[in-house]
Structures are given as structure tokens and as C-alpha cells.
Amino acid sequence: EFHLHPRELNLQSDGPFGTWDLAQLQRGFQVYKEVCAACHSLKYVAFRDLSALGYSEAEVKAIAAGFQVPGIDPNTGEANTRPGLPTDYFPSPYPNAVAARAANNNAVPPDLSLMTKARHDGAAYVHSLLTGYRNLDTFSIDGKHVKDEFPEFTTPEGGHFNPYFANLNIAMPPPLTAAGQVTYAEGQPKPTVDQMAKDVSAFLAWTAEPKKVKRTQVGWPVLGFLLFATILAWLAKNQVWAAIK
Ligand code: HEM
Numbered sequence: 258e259f260h261l262h263p264r265e266l267n268l269q270s271d272g273p274f275g276t277w278d279l280a281q282l283q284r285g286f287q288v289y290k291e292v293c294a295a296c297h298s299l300k301y302v303a304f305r306d307l308s309a310l311g312y313s314e315a316e317v318k319a320i321a322a323g324f325q326v327p328g329i330d331p332n333t334g335e336a337n338t339r340p341g342l343p344t345d346y347f348p349s350p351y352p353n354a355v356a357a358r359a360a361n362n363n364a365v366p367p368d369l370s371l372m373t374k375a376r377h378d379g380a381a382y383v384h385s386l387l388t389g390y391r392n393l394d395t396f397s398i399d400g401k402h403v404k405d406e407f408p409e410f411t412t413p414e415g416g417h418f419n420p421y422f423a424n425l426n427i428a429m430p431p432p433l434t435a436a437g438q439v440t441y442a443e444g445q446p447k448p449t450v451d452q453m454a455k456d457v458s459a460f461l462a463w464t465a466e467p468k469k470v471k472r473t474q475v476g477w478p479v480l481g482f483l484l485f486a487t488i489l490a491w492l493a494k495n496q497v498w499a500a501i502k
Contacts, residue, residue: 259396260404261389261420266381268459273473277463282310284441285460288453291321291439292432293369296361300466301370309467317343324348364416364428373458373465379463382421387454389421390431396420426477 267279269344286307289299304321309480310318312472328339342346349368352358357365373379391410396403403410412418436449446452462500 258426259398259406259420260423261385261398262274263378263385263421264379266455266458268382268462270459270470273474275470277310277470278459279311281456281459282463283312284445284448284450284453284457285458285463286310286437287304287441288433288439289369289459289460290323292453294324294347295350296357296366296429297369298349299347299370299464300368301346301389303344303346304341305343306467310463314343315352321345325383327352361427366429369464370372372463380458380463383461384454384458385421386419386427387431387433387457388451390417390419393418 260477261341269276271283287296289331304317304324305319307317321343324345325345326339326345328337329335330337349357349366351360354365374385376382393403393410396418401437409426412426416429417427418425419427433450433453436447438450439448441448
């Protein structure tokens with residue numbers, strides 16, 4: 258079995274006490290915008306949602322305007338594209354699935370909005386996948402080489418061997434290949450391949466569940482209230498039945 262489980266990834270947003278690391282989410286967004294958006298949409302995320310990551314209204318407008326979204330020519334009624342508005346959603350770079358297949362060896366780059374929910378160990382999976390491309394000729398587990406165990410196994414033309422991908426050959430070429438591919442702001446960690454992969458995974462955890470931190474935080478006072486109400490009910494019951502021996 259040469260399919261690997263994702264390596265552990267600890268994000269600040271994990272667990273019932275987790276909080277967003279806004280600086281990391283902004284770096285991850287930068288990676289998405291400058292690398293992943295060339296092929297992948299985020300159709301459930303509107304540009305204005307980015308204000309939750311700390312971007313100002315003006316910044317959101319500028320980000321939106323940098324994307325072309327599907328539109329309709331008001332004069333001819335023909336489909337065209339126009340610069341995005343804050344209320345638009347992150348579009349696919351392709352007009353349709355046929356064009357997407359034509360550009361990607363017959364595979365459609367999936368929408369990434371809910372990817373970390375759709376896959377087991379979502380964020381950890383994305384991090385491992387992005388950093389998990391290996392050389393099929395030398396790849397081994399416990400000293401066993403794929404080449405020796407399954408001599409017929411090959412990577413087809415336009416495919417890329419990646420043991421974290423369920424069917425081992427993925428149509429996505431390694432998107433993060435060099436440190437510094439994305440330039441991070443002053444004071445941020447070095448943009449190594451691993452750092453960029455972590456950051457974009459954290460960002461995709463946010464796109465999939467933007468209310469996660471709020472939801473867990475609201476849970477604590479709710480539990481406190483329920484405990485208080487239970488004690489009150491117990492005391493009231495004692496009071497009501499006090500006269501009965
Ligand atoms: C598939 C993430 C950049 C093309 C995927 C999948 C993820 C992903 C999570 C789904 C894997 C699965 O189904 O389990 C990313 C991220 C990127 C990125 C985070 C940026 C860092 C790109 C780029 C391209 C691309 C730049 C095009 C050149 C594809 C294609 C697939 C895919 C064609 C489908 C693969 C298949 O089904 O064999 N990507 N991607 N991706 N991606 Fe990307």
C-alpha cells in the first residue's frame with residue numbers, strides 16, 4: 258500500500274479553543290490568489306468575505322477588481338466578463354468545464370471552497386498533497402519500492418506521482434516549487450514551499466468553515482448557562498418537595 262495518510266498539521270484554529278491566525282490567513286490568501294487561482298475557483302467565497310481577514314473596504318474593492326467575473330453585455334445580451342465587485346464570488350479562470358479539461362490533461366481543477374471538508378484531515382491533507390510530490394522511480398516505503406512491488410504501475414503523460422493523492426497519479430502539476438514564489442510582507446515568516454503550503458491550507462480551512470471559531474467560542478457560555486440552569490432546577494425541586502418526607 259503506497260497511499261500515504263496526511264502528515265500532522267497543527268493550526269491555531271484547531272480545537273475548541275482555537276482562534277484564527279489572521280496574518281497566516283492573509284498569507285494563505287496571497288498564495289491562493291497568486292498561485293492556485295490560475296486554475297481553481299472559490300465559488301462559495303465572496304470578495305467581501307475577506308474583510309473578516311482584516312482587509313479594508315478599499316483593499317477588498319481592489320482585490321475584486323483584479324478578477325474577471327462572468328457578466329452580460331448590457332447592449333448585446335451576450336456573455337462576457339467584467340472586473341469583479343465586492344459582492345461577486347471568486348470565479349473559475351475557465352469559461353466552462355470543457356475549457357478547464359482542455360487546459361489540464363482532461364482533469365477539471367475542483368472548486369476549493371469546501372475542499373478541507375470534503376477530504377479526510379482536510380487542511381493536513383492539502384498541506385501534505387502540496388508538498389507530497391515524489392519521484393516514482395525512487396519512491397519507497399519501509400525499503401519497498403513501488404517499482405519493485407508493482408512493475409506495471411506508471412505515471413501517464415501529464416500525470417504527476419503523489420502518494421498523498423488517493424489514486425497516486427494527479428493531474429495537477431506541483432503548484433509550489435520554489436521558496437519565494439510568493440513575496441510575503443515584512444515581518445512574516447520566510448515563504449518556503451512548506452510555509453506557503455501550510456498558509457494556503459490554513460486559508461482553505463477558513464474558506465470551508467469561516468464561522469468555526471465563533472461557533473466554538475459561543476459554545477462555552479452556552480455550556481455555562483446550561484450548568485447554571487441545571488443547578489437552579491435542582492435547588493427549586495428541593496424547595497418544592499421540602500415539606501414531603
Ligand atoms: C486538484 C489544491 C494549484 C490544477 C487539486 C486538489 C486540491 C488542489 C486540494 C484536489 C485533490 C483531490 O481531489 O483530493 C491546489 C492548491 C493550489 C493549486 C492549494 C495552489 C497552491 C493548482 C494549479 C493548477 C491546478 C496552479 C493548474 C496548473 C489542478 C487540477 C486538479 C487539481 C487539474 C485535478 C487533479 C486530478 O483530479 O487529477 N488542487 N491546487 N492546481 N488541481 Fe490544484
